[in-house]
Amino acid sequence: MGFPKDFLWGGATAANQCEGGYDKGGRGRANVDLMPLGEKRYQVGTGKLKMTTFDEQATYPAHTGVDMYHHYKEDIALFAEMGFKTYRFSIAWTRIFPNGDEQEPNEAGLTFYENLIDECRRYDIEPLVTINHFDCPMYLVEKFGGWRDRQMIDCYLKLAETLFTRFKEKVNYWLPFNEINMILHFPFVSAGLCFEEGENEKQVMLTAVHHQLVASALATKLAHEIDPKNQIGCMLAAGSYYPETCKPTDYWQAICDNRESYLFIDVQSWGYYPAYGLKWAEKQGAVIPFAEGDREILQNHPVDFISFSYYSSRVSSADTTKTQTESNLFASVENPYLATSEWGWQIDPLGLRATLNELSDRYRKPLFIVENGLGALDTIDADGQINDDYRINYLKAHIAEMKKAIDEDGVNLLGYTTWGCIDLVSNGTGEINKRYGFIHVDRDNFGQGTYKRTRKKSFCWYQQVISSNGENLTINESYNKKKWGTTCLRIQEI
Ligand code: BG6
Numbered sequence: 001m002g003f004p005k006d007f008l009w010g011g012a013t014a015a016n017q018c019e020g021g022y023d024k025g026g027r028g029r030a031n032v033d034l035m036p037l038g039e040k041r042y043q044v045g046t047g048k049l050k051m052t053t054f055d056e057q058a059t060y061p062a063h064t065g066v067d068m069y070h071h072y073k074e075d076i077a078l079f080a081e082m083g084f085k086t087y088r089f090s091i092a093w094t095r096i097f098p099n100g101d102e103q104e105p106n107e108a109g110l111t112f113y114e115n116l117i118d119e120c121r122r123y124d125i126e127p128l129v130t131i132n133h134f135d136c137p138m139y140l141v142e143k144f145g146g147w148r149d150r151q152m153i154d155c156y157l158k159l160a161e162t163l164f165t166r167f168k169e170k171v172n173y174w175l176p177f178n179e180i181n182m183i184l185h186f187p188f189v190s191a192g193l194c195f196e197e198g199e200n201e202k203q204v205m206l207t208a209v210h211h212q213l214v215a216s217a218l219a220t221k222l223a224h225e226i227d228p229k230n231q232i233g234c235m236l237a238a239g240s241y242y243p244e245t246c247k248p249t250d251y252w253q254a255i256c257d258n259r260e261s262y263l264f265i266d267v268q269s270w271g272y273y274p275a276y277g278l279k280w281a282e283k284q285g286a287v288i289p290f291a292e293g294d295r296e297i298l299q300n301h302p303v304d305f306i307s308f309s310y311y312s313s314r315v316s317s318a319d320t321t322k323t324q325t326e327s328n329l330f331a332s333v334e335n336p337y338l339a340t341s342e343w344g345w346q347i348d349p350l351g352l353r354a355t356l357n358e359l360s361d362r363y364r365k366p367l368f369i370v371e372n373g374l375g376a377l378d379t380i381d382a383d384g385q386i387n388d389d390y391r392i393n394y395l396k397a398h399i400a401e402m403k404k405a406i407d408e409d410g411v412n413l414l415g416y417t418t419w420g421c422i423d424l425v426s427n428g429t430g431e432i433n434k435r436y437g438f439i440h441v442d443r444d445n446f447g448q449g450t451y452k453r454t455r456k457k458s459f460c461w462y463q464q465v466i467s468s469n470g471e472n473l474t475i476n477e478s479y480n481k482k483k484w485g486t487t488c489l490r491i492q493e494i
Helices: 040-045 068-082 107-122 138-144 151-166 180-184 187-191 201-226 248-270 275-283 294-300 349-363 389-407 457-467
Strands: 008-012 086-090 126-130 173-175 231-238 241-243 305-310 314-316 324-327 330-333 367-371 413-419 439-441 453-455
Touching: 008 068, 008 126, 008 367, 040 187, 068 107, 068 453, 068 457, 086 413, 107 126, 107 151, 138 151, 151 201, 180 187, 180 201, 180 231, 180 248, 187 201, 201 231, 201 248, 201 294, 231 248, 231 349, 231 367, 241 248, 248 275, 248 314, 248 349, 305 349, 349 367, 349 389, 389 413, 389 457
Parallel strands: 008 086, 008 413, 086 126, 126 173, 173 231, 231 305, 241 314, 305 367, 314 330, 367 413
Antiparallel strands: 324 330, 439 453
């Protein structure tokens, strides 16, 4: 019993949050490049404030990120040292097609990812590639208004086909879109959407997501045709909604809120919009823009597995005047039974087991946790160590619940990639100081720092978790304080 012997332990990042090099190697400008640090970020991300050029007064931490563009070899060596079996990363669309609609791809961009993939393979790390993690070429945003236009499907498929062909035999696990339900919460980031005064925003978002769903099904078809070994997963920003009380109206609200999250995954997994989803669209005064053949495309090309991010559970109340808290851009009533992170996200390890069970019951397909982690302020001690026991405790509690879901509930779980295995830029706030990594990067919100990488205490702990295949979760002080800042438990030089 316990974790399967081929369980895929690893970590996850996204191009726009770690690579930097936003204008290197012929890369074009993307929507996410225009996301500033500070109070305007939320307005831009939600499509309320249109930003098409850089604001001289603003700071854009993602332009340099943690410079993985130049440090990827060093970073992958560190992942290998932790024992990663897989590394989830995303492709910056504008490295491959700078404007998004070129006939030929940009060779420098393809070479960059090819080198990165080869580097993973060198250490037997299975690449898990997100084709589209919150980025869209600005040229297409301006030309089409982002995913509201159906022509985006062809541009995206060109990207997908280029990747499937070039990386055939090297990559077997693909996620067509990150957190597809995030469109309803961060539409400019998820789909390049900006809204015009007075338009039905739900209609625009539903149109965009329908286009992404068709694109995802067609990408699945292509991936299977190009290499039958390819495994394609959908990706949900997960976290079950609990009713705030046992009042039937609160319970009903929780059902509705959960359905709003599941709707698009239902389509990707089942191959059709469920009846409640069609009714929901109607209630929003929106029409799903089916073109001829769409229903067959969705029906014939469902995903192979269900991947998801999990940071927190959420709470629903029928009382709309209740004060809401926020976690990963989802509003929720505060749960008094849970602890809260420094960024106000509530911490609920058992909620992960509940979510795993719900997804398993609903879809009957293998599951993959592709994001989970704690964003926290780390401090460097006088002796240079980073004692992030809080991060270890968070991950430890979640892994223990995963294990129960496998052992006691029979959940089929393929793997686990923690979010931000190396410090990176926060999607929600734009901060680097909201750190998730096992590896500290000397860089702050305002572009100060040397990019030097340092192993945190959690680095050694995760190394032990992986080498024991999830059996040994204890915090062992004999990691050797003297060592973990430099060599940790490194067994051999690679
Ligand atoms: C997920 C995203 O929603 O949450 C990541 O897929 C993101 O891109 C992560 O970074 C954590 O959120 P944040 O706002 O702390 O970066």
